[in-house]
Amino acid sequence: xxxxxxxxxxxxxxxxxxxxxxxxxxxxxxxxxxxxxxxxxxxxxxxxxxxxxxxxxxxxxxxxxxxxxxxxxxxxxxxxxxxxxxxxxxxxxxxxxxxxxxxxxxxxxxxxxxxxxxxxxxxxxxxxxxxxxxxxxxxxxxxxxxxxx
Amino acid sequence: xxxxxxxxxxxxxxxxxxxxxxxxxxxxxxxxxxxxxxxxxxxxxxxxxxxxxxxxxxxxxxxxxxxxxxxxxxxxxxxxxxxxxxxxxxxxxxxxxxxxxxxxxxxxxxxxxxxxxxxxxxxxxxxxxxxxxxxxxxxxxxxxxxxxxxxxxxxxxxxxxxxxxxxxxxxxxxxxxxxxxxxxxxxxxxxxxxxxx
Numbered sequence: 558x559x560x561x562x563x564x565x566x567x568x569x570x571x572x573x574x575x576x577x578x579x580x581x582x583x584x585x586x587x588x589x590x591x592x593x594x595x596x597x598x599x600x601x602x603x604x605x606x607x608x609x610x611x612x613x614x615x616x617x618x619x620x621x622x623x624x625x626x627x628x629x630x631x632x633x634x635x636x637x638x639x640x641x642x643x644x645x646x647x648x649x650x651x652x653x654x655x656x657x658x659x660x661x662x663x664x665x666x667x668x669x670x671x672x673x674x675x676x677x678x679x680x681x682x683x684x685x686x687x688x689x690x691x692x693x694x695x696x697x698x699x700x701x702x703x704x705x706x
Numbered sequence: 707x708x709x710x711x712x713x714x715x716x717x718x719x720x721x722x723x724x725x726x727x728x729x730x731x732x733x734x735x736x737x738x739x740x741x742x743x744x745x746x747x748x749x750x751x752x753x754x755x756x757x758x759x760x761x762x763x764x765x766x767x768x769x770x771x772x773x774x775x776x777x778x779x780x781x782x783x784x785x786x787x788x789x790x791x792x793x794x795x796x797x798x799x800x801x802x803x804x805x806x807x808x809x810x811x812x813x814x815x816x817x818x819x820x821x822x823x824x825x826x827x828x829x830x831x832x833x834x835x836x837x838x839x840x841x842x843x844x845x846x847x848x849x850x851x852x853x854x855x856x857x858x859x860x861x862x863x864x865x866x867x868x869x870x871x872x873x874x875x876x877x878x879x880x881x882x883x884x885x886x887x888x889x890x891x892x893x894x895x896x897x898x899x900x901x902x903x
Contacts, residue, residue, distance in 0.1 A: 560884055563891045564856050570837035571754065571857040573830060579759060580745045583766045584738060590767070591734060591774060 722783040730777045741770055747787060747858075748794050754853045755798040757842055761805075765797045772797070791860070791868040795850050802846065836894060840887040847871075851879035852887065 558566075691700035722743060728736030748769050752762035772793055773780075780786055841849050847869070854865040855876070862880075866873045 558891060558895065560888045563888045564884065566833060566891065567837050567840065567887065568857060570830075570833040571750065573834065575746070575749060575753070579763065580742075580749060583745060583749060583763050583770070584741055586763070586767045587741065587770045587774075588734060588738060590771060591737070595732075595734075 719783055722786070726777060726780060726783055726786070729774070737774060740773075744787065744790055748790055751791065751794045751853060751858060752798055754837075754841055754857060755795065755846075755850060756801065757838060761798075761801060765794065765801055768797045768801075769793050788864060788867060791854060791858070791864075792870070795854075795868055798850075799846065836891060839894070840890045843890055844883050844886060848879045848883040848886070851876050852883035855880045856884070 687704040689702040689704070691702065693700065722740070725736045725740045725743070729740055745766070749762055749766045752765040752769070753759060756762050756765060769790065773790070780789060841853070844852065850869055851865055854860045854868055855862065860868070862873050862876050865880075866876045869876065
């Protein structure tokens with residue numbers, strides 16, 4: 558067998574028809590893939606709609622006006638209201654001034670000091686007067702006891 | 707040339723141009739017609755280059771999807787077969803890089819028509835076996851050159867364009883491939899001849 562005969566043998570084998578089923582399988586796979594890619598945008602609209610609704614709900618929740626708190630004066634008893642109207646309440650400092658207590662870094666203590674306070678207190682010295690409010694059975698009579706420094 | 711003869715066999719020039727234009731406009735039926743016109747070219751080439759039908763089908767699917775996405779780049783209908791050969795060779799190369807060569811499936815009887823006599827069927831099966839084995843011994847580039855030049859019947863220039871190499875390189879690859887295939891076929895038949903004598 559010479560080279561030309563060899564090639565002719567291979568050509569004959571190559572020319573044999575491939576069964577139609579193989580072509581049909583390829584066509585089906587290609588068309589199915591293309592159909593998936595070309596699916597109309599309206600078929601996925603519910604997802605976009607849901608996302609838009611969720612976003613709108615988040616925005617509404619974020620920007621919804623908060624309820625205005627009732628003014629303090631309206632919730633006070635008649636005595637306290639009278640005090641607040643005369644400006645005495647601020648002078649009496651009904652609410653105690655906040656005292657900042659910081660748990661500072663724990664300091665390593667010298668060996669010879671044992672049982673010392675491990676925390677230090679940071680903050681302004683308490684300079685405001687101590688106010689004791691005594692409530693009597695009569696709601697119109699309130700006794701304030703003010704102690705200075 | 708050879709490619710033009712193949713194109714003529716595929717279908718009328720006007721019909722193919724119409725199918726391309728319609729497919730470009732999104733007509734899937736027209737694209738299916740285009741696939742039918744070129745499926746033999748793609749699948750048979752892929753089958754020879756990959757060595758098994760499953761891979762050849764994967765490659766064909768990839769090639770036709772690429773065709774659909776690049777229909778705008780196919781300027782003229784007569785340029786399509788050359789484009790398909792080039793993309794098929796590249797797709798086979800990509801597949802081989804992604805997936806190392808698998809064990810070739812036994813295709814004995816796969817391509818046999820139901821109505822032929824057993825003797826002819828046996829001859830065809832053996833011929834196919836020789837073709838598959840002789841292509842398997844070739845390096846990838848030589849195999850591609852031989853398949854396009856000697857089995858698909860393209861000219862050296864067309865093969866060079868499809869493979870992206872020079873004509874001299876293609877001539878050299880085809881020559882080496884022919885010699886190797888001939889040696890293989892000789893060896894394949896020689897023990898048999900000795901046994902018969």
